[in-house]
Amino acid sequence: EVDAASALLRTTLAQRRMLLLLDNARDSTQVRPLLPGGDSLVLVTSRSQLRGLATREGARRLALDTLAPAESAAFLRQRLIDRTADEADIRALADRCGHLPLALAVAAERCSRYPDLPLTDLIAELDGETSRLAALEAPLDPISDLRAVFSWSYDSLDEESRRAFRLLGLRPGHEIGMPAMAALFAVDIAAARRLVDKLVDANLVREHRPGRFVLHDLIRDYALEMGSEKESGEALLRLVSWYTHSLVAASEADGRSFRLMSLDPVVDGVTPLSFATSQQARAWGDREWPTMGSAVRLAVRAGLLGPAYQLVNKMFSLSMRHPPAETVPLQELGLDAALRAGQHIDAAYIRNQFGISRARVGDLPRAITEFRGAAEVFREAGTAAGLEMALSNCGQALSMIGSLDEAVAVLEEAYAVADAAGMDDRARASLIGLAEVYVRMERYEDAVRLVEEEIGYASVDVDSSASPRMTLVDALIGLRRYAEAENHLRLELAHRLEERNRWGEANVLVRRAVVERETERVAQARATLHEVVAILDEVGELDRTALTRERVEELLASVGSSASADRDVDAEAAQGLGGGVALRP
Known part of the structure; x- marks a missing residue:
């Protein structure tokens, strides 16, 4: 029997110094009877972490990763x-x-x-996700066959853990966190942690940083092969629902909740996240941004059209902190999904967002086309909130290309729509755009009056380069009221710093540099502009309607220029920097 054989082994080796190699051990229970006493050494290889040996026998573990x-x-x-x-x-x-x-x-x-x-x-052959394991088959030698090797670990799991492993093959992106896995598995966080711990112990999953887990690509292929279409579809729906409704909670915590598009209810078995602060919400959103994009692509591929485009819609606020080149392909997918699903009003909401992204990359004619197309759908459907939004965005984009009279007419129509529907907040937002146009028209007094009397100073969009206070600053610069402009910039900068909004900070600083230039504080102006350059190097050009590297370089070249006295520098400053407007989703 095992106990007697184990005792005989220890007796036989008691006075010897032996090296025992135990290869491919299943678990600690299989190893213990083979452990000798005395001065012998045992080297064990296993796909399991053999935690019991480390706990009870004091084994020293050496984790072997993939090769460099x-x-x-x-x-x-x-x-x-x-x-x-x-x-x-x-x-x-x-x-x-x-x-x-x-x-x-x-x-x-x-x-x-x-x-x-x-x-x-x-x-x-290896480039195809579903063909990698087939391309690396060694069917006549199970010891060298990847599927066979992976199966040793998979077969050692209980059924619940096997299901969790199969579902992790769906994980979008490079890594996944514990709350997302709980949604994927349809369990609570505690149960998800227990399941993942078993997978980590079996070396099927690796925790590459605290709370973030990865699967090797070939192991992921094996997990996908082991899953069923029905099981995978239900899990993907849960994951997309979790991301969508967690984004709603993040937007509310960040004070940026847009609920014009209706959403499907939370799927059973899913508990969305909640956030205590805007900083928590933003940190989570930035961390999950790449994974959410992958989830959209997976959902479209699986035919989950409604969940896919709803997630795209809710990603908009987050997208404003990322380069628009990352956002445009997702919005194209979302727009196509909404149209294929026959949801034309929802498609118009995404089309409006797509127009904003086109504006951010500098394609204003295309942006205007998208805004007008969305407005027509909203007008035909009698959707006042959507119509006001699309008209307001269209008017601001028109002003950016110099069609100022047309921009005023469109923005006045947007205000009238909002006012007639009793949407005070939307009416106020339309007036912000109108004030921006007044700055471009050099109607600075009108812009100041509109902001001070009808809008107020508070920032309505901490991710945008524009706010009522920023519009007021542009008008004050045009009026050469530099001291007042600088006071407002100080308040706005404090707000941007509190929100840790580097892009917004750059847009405040570039205006401060203009004020410093016009008040002949050359050294300060140059230092401020170099600070702006550093921010652009860090975050990139997130919105070309607001700020570009070329514009900063032009300002740097103009600081201390003897020609500055020969031009209307104030009008140039106000109009040149008043481009970033609060286009709205």
């Missing part, structure tokens, strides 16, 4: 020494194998088996 890229390339070069291979192809093949030693060995064996097969052909 340089090590993977060296491994392949050594195995492929008899054939000519381009260095770039070697690196690409190593990447496709995920730097996993067994995958590299199988790929190298296949290349040596078919010496006339170009490496590029194998790389092309």
